[in-house]
Amino acid sequence: xxxxxxxxxxxxxxxxxxxxxxxxxxxxxxxxxxxxxxxxxxxxxxxxxxxxxxxxxxxxxxxxxxxxxxxxxxxxxxxxxxxxxxxxxxxxxxxxxxxxxxxxxxxxxxxxxxxxxxxxxxxxxxxxxxxxxxxxxxxxxxxxxxxxxxxxxxxxxxxxxxxxxxxxxxxxxxxxxxxxxxxxxxxxxxxxxxxxxxxxxxxxxxxxxxxxxxxxxxxxxxxxxxxxxxxxxxxxxxxxxxxxxxxxxxxxxxxxxxxxxxxxxxxxxxxxxxxxxxxxxxxxxxxxxxxxxxxxxxxxxxxxxxxx
Amino acid sequence: xxxxxxxxxxxxxxxxxxxxxxxxxxxxxxxxxxxxxxxxxxxxxxxxxxxxxxxxxxxxxxxxxxxxxxxxxxxxxxxxxxxxxxxxxxxxxxxxxxxxxxxxxxxxxxxxxxxxxxxxxxxxxxxxxxxxxxxxxxxxxxxxxxxxxxxxxxxxxxxxxxxxxxxxxxxxxxxxxxxxxxxxxxxxxxxxxxxxxxxxxxxxxxxxxxxxxxxxxxxxxxxxxxxxxxxxxxxxxxxxxxxxxxxxxxxxxxxxxxxxxxxxxxxxxxxxxxxxxxxxxxx
Numbered sequence: 001x002x003x004x005x006x007x008x009x010x011x012x013x014x015x016x017x018x019x020x021x022x023x024x025x026x027x028x029x030x031x032x033x034x035x036x037x038x039x040x041x042x043x044x045x046x047x048x049x050x051x052x053x054x055x056x057x058x059x060x061x062x063x064x065x066x067x068x069x070x071x072x073x074x075x076x077x078x079x080x081x082x083x084x085x086x087x088x089x090x091x092x093x094x095x096x097x098x099x100x101x102x103x104x105x106x107x108x109x110x111x112x113x114x115x116x117x118x119x120x121x122x123x124x125x126x127x128x129x130x131x132x133x134x135x136x137x138x139x140x141x142x143x144x145x146x147x148x149x150x151x152x153x154x155x156x157x158x159x160x161x162x163x164x165x166x167x168x169x170x171x172x173x174x175x176x177x178x179x180x181x182x183x184x185x186x187x188x189x190x191x192x193x194x195x196x197x198x199x200x201x202x203x204x205x206x207x208x209x210x211x212x213x214x215x216x217x218x219x220x221x222x223x224x225x226x227x228x229x230x231x232x233x234x235x236x237x238x239x240x241x242x243x244x245x246x247x248x249x250x251x252x253x254x255x256x257x258x259x260x261x262x263x264x265x266x267x268x269x270x271x272x273x274x275x276x277x278x279x280x281x282x283x284x285x286x287x288x289x290x291x292x293x294x295x296x297x298x299x300x301x302x303x304x305x306x307x308x
Numbered sequence: 309x310x311x312x313x314x315x316x317x318x319x320x321x322x323x324x325x326x327x328x329x330x331x332x333x334x335x336x337x338x339x340x341x342x343x344x345x346x347x348x349x350x351x352x353x354x355x356x357x358x359x360x361x362x363x364x365x366x367x368x369x370x371x372x373x374x375x376x377x378x379x380x381x382x383x384x385x386x387x388x389x390x391x392x393x394x395x396x397x398x399x400x401x402x403x404x405x406x407x408x409x410x411x412x413x414x415x416x417x418x419x420x421x422x423x424x425x426x427x428x429x430x431x432x433x434x435x436x437x438x439x440x441x442x443x444x445x446x447x448x449x450x451x452x453x454x455x456x457x458x459x460x461x462x463x464x465x466x467x468x469x470x471x472x473x474x475x476x477x478x479x480x481x482x483x484x485x486x487x488x489x490x491x492x493x494x495x496x497x498x499x500x501x502x503x504x505x506x507x508x509x510x511x512x513x514x515x516x517x518x519x520x521x522x523x524x525x526x527x528x529x530x531x532x533x534x535x536x537x538x539x540x541x542x543x544x545x546x547x548x549x550x551x552x553x554x555x556x557x558x559x560x561x562x563x564x565x566x567x568x569x570x571x572x573x574x575x576x577x578x579x580x581x582x583x584x585x586x587x588x589x590x591x
Contacts, residue, residue: 017414023494024413028421031406031465034398038462039428042439049438059442113333116326127330129574130337136573137341138523140539141562145344148555154355156343184340189584196585238430245432248525252543265434265526272438273530282438289435296430 043289050283056276069283082271082284091260091267092291094175098263099243102182106239107232109183110190115220117191118198135188143252146181150253168254175262178249186242190235197231198224237299244292264288341566348372348560355555371560381561384541388565390453391528391537392521395460396514403468403513404506408498410469411476412484422473429466433526436462444531451532459527464517471516471583475509476502512583515576519569538565 050069054062065072071081082088117128134142152158152166167177201224209219247266250259256274259266268288272281311319347355349367357365375381406425410418440459449455483505487497503510528537536544542565545558573580 020413021415024409024415024418027405027409027413027494030402031425031469032421034402034461034465035424035428037443038440038458038465039431039436042436042443043431045439045442046435046437056438056441112329116329116333119326121326121330123330127334129577130334132573132577132580133341133570134337136519136569137566138539138569140523140525140543141566142340144542144545144558144562145340148347148559149340149343151553151555154555156359160359184336188337192581192584196581241430241432245434247434248539248543251525251529265432268434269437269526269530273441278438278442285432285434285436285438288432292430292432 046282046285046289048282049278050286052279054278056272056278056281059278062279065279069280070287082280082287087261088264088267088284091262091264094262095244095246095264098175098179098182098246099240102179102186102243103236103239105179105183106187106190107236109187110194113187113191114194114198117195131188131191133188134185135192137185139185139248140252142181142185143249146177146184147253150177171258171261174254174258178253178262181249181253182243182246186239190239193231193235194228197228201227233299233303237296240295240299241292244295245288264291344559345563347556348563350556352554352556371556372564374554374557375560375564378557380536380541381538381545384536384538385565387453387456387532387535388522388537388539391456391460392518394453394457395464395521396517398457399461399464399468399517400510400514403465403472404498404503404510406469407472407476408494408502410473411479412481425466425469428462429470431462433462437526437530440527441530449531451535453535455531456524456528456537459531460521460524463520463524467517467520468513471513472506472509475506479505508579509583512576512579515572516580516583519572522569 049059049062051064051066052062053065053068067081069081071083073079073081073084079085113131117124117131137145147168149155150158150167152162152164158165158167165173168174205223206219209223214222245265246263247259247269250263250266254262256266256270260270261267264284265288268281268284271277271284275281311322346363348371349369350362350365351368351370354362354365406421409415410422440462444450444455444458447455447458449458479502483501484497487501492500523539524537525539525543528540529543532540538561542558542561545554545561546552
């Protein structure tokens with residue numbers, strides 16, 4: 001008799017688990033529908049249209065091009081694929097420059113600010129609050145604030161520091177001016193993440209290191225940095241992905257036409273929306289998608305980033 | 309501390325250096341914003357003044373009055389509010405269902421769902437821009453707040469699902485077991501038992517998602533033509549002529565849009581930091 005009891009229980013347990021699994025599916029349905037509707041289906045459409053020549057206003061009248069949007073030379077030798085467009089490669093170079101420099105500076109400044117805020121001093125609470133201000137300001141607003149500061153006849157920087165130089169008018173200086181905006185805006189985000197990491201480090205380890213007479217610099221390089229590595233890497237991945245899809249700073253500060261030379265996203269948007277080239281724009285979007293996915297995979301495998 | 313006795317000069321030099329760094333950091337973080345605030349209170353004619361004269365020039369509320377007299381700006385605030393609140397409400401509702409399932413139930417394909425959610429949150433928005441544009445157009449939602457709400461789900465839903473799942477997973481299991489024994493359905497359990505405990509997480513997640521939706525620019529610029537949200541209005545703010553940039557008004561509009569966010573962020577400071585680290589570090 002006693003042996004039947006556990007079997008019954010197991011059957012019942014399995015029954016409960018099956019019910020729970022069914023219930024879980026129901027709970028997930030709204031989210032899955034939303035994701036398919038706003039991500040899955042549009043992505044499929046983008047991939048689909050990247051193979052066609054089509055106009056945004058009449059997407060149904062389309063001609064199949066294969067990979068012609070990417071690479072296509074007419075009989076007269078006119079290069080039509082976007083991969084043959086030097087403007088595209090300019091946008092790629094500038095976006096990569098923007099990403100590498102701004103994420104690097106944000107990490108260094110973020111680390112400095114986090115270390116300062118992590119040490120005890122009067123006014124620390126104030127600085128911690130001040131850190132949140134640039135992060136809370138909408139990107140478009142910070143872009144306008146900095147455009148004003150860069151302005152050659154009114155701005156603190158453009159007129160005050162540089163004596164009337166229009167930084168944004170010149171493509172070779174405007175990219176650096178916009179890197180400065182991105183660094184100002186997101187350094188605090190980096191600092192917040194690093195600070196959270198710093199505060200989870202065990203303090204007794206530092207006491208032991210102090211006792212052993214290890215210098216602060218040595219403690220930083222040999223204890224703090226290695227221990228922060230996981231948190232730092234995840235922050236780096238997400239900051240890099242954000243920087244790679246930069247659009248608003250450039251669109252607001254130099255206008256959509258100049259932005260298309262500086263940012264991959266702006267280049268794609270110009271083709272897609274301003275020039276109404278649904279097929280070409282989709283092809284560019286897919287290229288950006290691939291570039292970003294490759295970078296994610298490289299990051300995740302090279303640094304063994306874990307998301308759990 | 310030992311340094312104070314053994315080498316007081318070096319100690320005080322270090323202290324001075326440290327405080328100099330604190331001052332530099334504070335100025336760096338705050339000056340652009342404070343300068344924008346100052347400009348928003350200055351008359352257009354005073355913008356030409358040298359910084360010191362500019363700072364001490366008489367203040368005026370004129371820019372704020374002009375900004376609120378601008379119908380585009382007023383409507384922009386309304387549309388921004390509708391879209392951000394709508395997108396966040398849907399995301400919190402759907403997201404908490406999904407988070408409950410992912411955090412508390414065992415079923416096949418769970419990690420696949422988690423990876424899909426994570427993948428969508430690293431999606432470049434541009435990759436779906438064309439597809440979403442044609443979808444929104446064919447649904448007749450172009451230039452409507454509903455169209456933007458739909459589009460914003462692409463970033464609000466993965467974010468809320470991810471943050472809430474990590475929160476639900478950490479909840480004590482007894483709560484839910486008691487409800488199960490009493491014969492409550494999953495929805496009853498979620499709404500009556502878990503929601504009250506999840507309140508802080510819901511508020512934080514909702515707030516962060518709201519900030520993202522409030523700030524969104526690419527979709528808002530592309531999927532609307534006249535019913536602009538406030539970031540698009542600010543980006544295209546123009547004066548009487550094409551060459552006249554009304555900086556005072558632009559700064560006033562910028563401050564109006566930013567102040568609610570800064571107040572929210574300061575009030576919920578602690579939650580925000582924990583929500584950001586959960587959201588960013590875990591996905």
